[in-house]
Amino acid sequence: MAVEKLSPIDELYTEWNKNIGHIITSEEHRAKGPGFANSVLNFDCTRDAIRIFVDGKGDLNPLYRDPEYGKKTKYKCMVAPPDYLYTICYAQRPYDHGPMIPGIAGFYSGCEREFFRPVCVGDNFTYRIMCPSENIMKKSQFAERIVQSFEKVDYYRQGGELVAGYSSYETWADEAKIKERNKYGHLDKEPVYSKKELEEIYAEQDREEIRGANPRFWEDVNVGDELCPVVRGPLSVTDARAWHAGGHAHLLADRLNRILWAEQPMEQDFDNNVIGMAHPREAVAGQHPEAWRFTLLTNWMGDDGFLWKFNTQIRRFVMLGDTTRVKGKVIKKYCDKGKYCVDIDVQNVLQTGELSIIGGATVILPSQEFGPVVYPEPRNRVPYAKIGQ
Numbered sequence: 001m002a003v004e005k006l007s008p009i010d011e012l013y014t015e016w017n018k019n020i021g022h023i024i025t026s027e028e029h030r031a032k033g034p035g036f037a038n039s040v041l042n043f044d045c046t047r048d049a050i051r052i053f054v055d056g057k058g059d060l061n062p063l064y065r066d067p068e069y070g071k072k073t074k075y076k077c078m079v080a081p082p083d084y085l086y087t088i089c090y091a092q093r094p095y096d097h098g099p100m101i102p103g104i105a106g107f108y109s110g111c112e113r114e115f116f117r118p119v120c121v122g123d124n125f126t127y128r129i130m131c132p133s134e135n136i137m138k139k140s141q142f143a144e145r146i147v148q149s150f151e152k153v154d155y156y157r158q159g160g161e162l163v164a165g166y167s168s169y170e171t172w173a174d175e176a177k178i179k180e181r182n183k184y185g186h187l188d189k190e191p192v193y194s195k196k197e198l199e200e201i202y203a204e205q206d207r208e209e210i211r212g213a214n215p216r217f218w219e220d221v222n223v224g225d226e227l228c229p230v231v232r233g234p235l236s237v238t239d240a241r242a243w244h245a246g247g248h249a250h251l252l253a254d255r256l257n258r259i260l261w262a263e264q265p266m267e268q269d270f271d272n273n274v275i276g277m278a279h280p281r282e283a284v285a286g287q288h289p290e291a292w293r294f295t296l297l298t299n300w301m302g303d304d305g306f307l308w309k310f311n312t313q314i315r316r317f318v319m320l321g322d323t324t325r326v327k328g329k330v331i332k333k334y335c336d337k338g339k340y341c342v343d344i345d346v347q348n349v350l351q352t353g354e355l356s357i358i359g360g361a362t363v364i365l366p367s368q369e370f371g372p373v374v375y376p377e378p379r380n381r382v383p384y385a386k387i388g389q
Contacts, residue, residue: 008103009137009174013147016098016135023382024096024129026089041087041248045123050080053087056246057291058232058239061210063303067121073213073303074372080119082307083294085155085164086247086287089127094172096131097149105175108286109148110359111168112311116378119164123157128382133167142183143173152381162378190281190321191351193234201323204231211302218333218340218365225330227344230296233323233351235284240320243288283317289324289357290314293346296326297361304366306373308341312359316350323351331360338374340367 006014030040042049047067054064062069063079070078094100131151140146150169157163193201209228232239244251252260290312297307318324325348332343341362348357364373 007174008101009143009145009147009172009177012098012101012104012172013135013137015101016132016147016149019098020132020134022131024131026126026128029089029096029127029129032095040089043088043124045080045084045119045121045125047078047121049087050078050084050121053084053246054081056242056244057288057295059295059298060208061295061298062212063298070121075118075120078121080121081294081298082113082115082119082164082310083291084119085125086291088125088155089129089153090168090248090287094170096129096151097170098132103175104172105178106149106170106172107317108314109169109171110286110311110313111166111290112309113164113166113168114309114376114379115164115307116376117157117161117163118306119157123163126156126159128154128156128380128384130382140173141181142171143177143181145174145177147172154380154382162380165379165381167381184317187319188281190319191234191323193323198234201231201233204229204325208299210299211305213303215304215366216300216302217368218342219368221330221333221342221365223330223333227296227300227328227330229328230292230299230326231323232289232292232326233321235318235320235322235324237282237320240282240284240288243284243291247287247291248285281319281321283319286314286317286357289318289348292324292326293348293357293359293361296328296346297344297363300328301363301365304373306364306375307361308339308364308376309362310359311361312357314357316354316356318348318350318356322356324356325349328361338370339364339376340370340373341365 050064059081063073064081067078094106129151132149133152134150136148138146138148148169148171150167152167154165155163207228208230293312301307326346327349328344328346330342331345334341341364343360343362345360347355350356366372
């Protein structure tokens with residue numbers, strides 16, 4: 001009796017479920033591929049790497065740009081923005097989850113992150129990955145059915161101190177179903193802006209407020225306070241390339257791409273094909289508009305604040321020509337074991353009024369009465385004993 005052939009999405013779900021709990025060390029992860037292509041851009045935290053990263057997302061905060069400024073802060077050195085850790089290790093490549101399945105494409109879809117300590121120039125990093133940590137099959141208007149594949153990562157500096165961790169997920173779908181449903185086919189033309197509209201967008205960008213050295217105390221914050229928006233766009237090819245250069249390890253010369261594709265034939269289809277099928281115009285990696293949310297939060301909290309928790313759900317790709325306004329609102333304030341916390345709802349709003357990313361964050365602020373920020377107790381997500389041992 002002939003065995004019924006599984007659909008691509010069912011085959012992916014079946015095969016990747018066999019790898020749940022698989023743990024990869026940074027040494028193993030960095031050794032993958034022909035030596036120049038993996039999910040790593042930086043090994044260390046350096047002044048130049050921070051500069052290129054913040055240039056890529058349009059962040060002007062002097063805390064991340066000026067070593068002399070950094071020496072005058074409580075850190076006594078230049079520090080990196082929290083999302084700089086993207087460049088050390090971020091959402092894993094498909095072959096980390098399991099075997100490549102022909103006819104499948106995927107994209108980054110969201111995260112839940114925790115930060116435990118500031119990241120400083122001179123830090124060097126190792127990390128531990130669990131990939132996949134979970135796979136979930138869901139019904140979807142986008143492609144009939146999708147698989148959300150999750151991974152977990154812990155970041156360590158100087159070989160031992162746990163500084164941050166995250167869980168993120170990618171959405172995987174059948175290429176044929178994406179084409180058939182053509183959910184975003186109506187978005188085939190880039191938005192057109194008048195001169196007046198462009199001037200208004202640029203004026204909004206220039207009104208961005210960086211709190212900096214002026215402390216924002218917990219006692220001065222009220223539920224309902226709105227953060228000064230961060231505005232980016234209209235999104236251009238230059239924006240996309242600048243982000244990739246600063247935040248990703250995806251830009252390779254054609255000679256290196258040829259060598260990579262010979263070793264990993266499906267790799268060339270991972271990002272670009274799904275974007276081309278899902279949208280009639282070029283879209284950017286989900287981490288790019290996500291990075292603007294970090295800028296909103298670090299602008300607002302000032303040099304003495306600390307971003308503890310951060311989460312996102314990506315609802316729609318951001319495409320060339322789109323303008324994004326990242327807005328935040330205080331929804332709760334409280335004390336958690338000596339940490340004076342503020343919860344913030346954060347939304348990425350497109351020029352059409354659509355929400356492209358939703359989620360929130362928890363910021364720890366200094367207190368006028370109780371003193372400076374108390375850092376969170378680190379907790380690891382990836383066990384040192386492999387699942388089942």
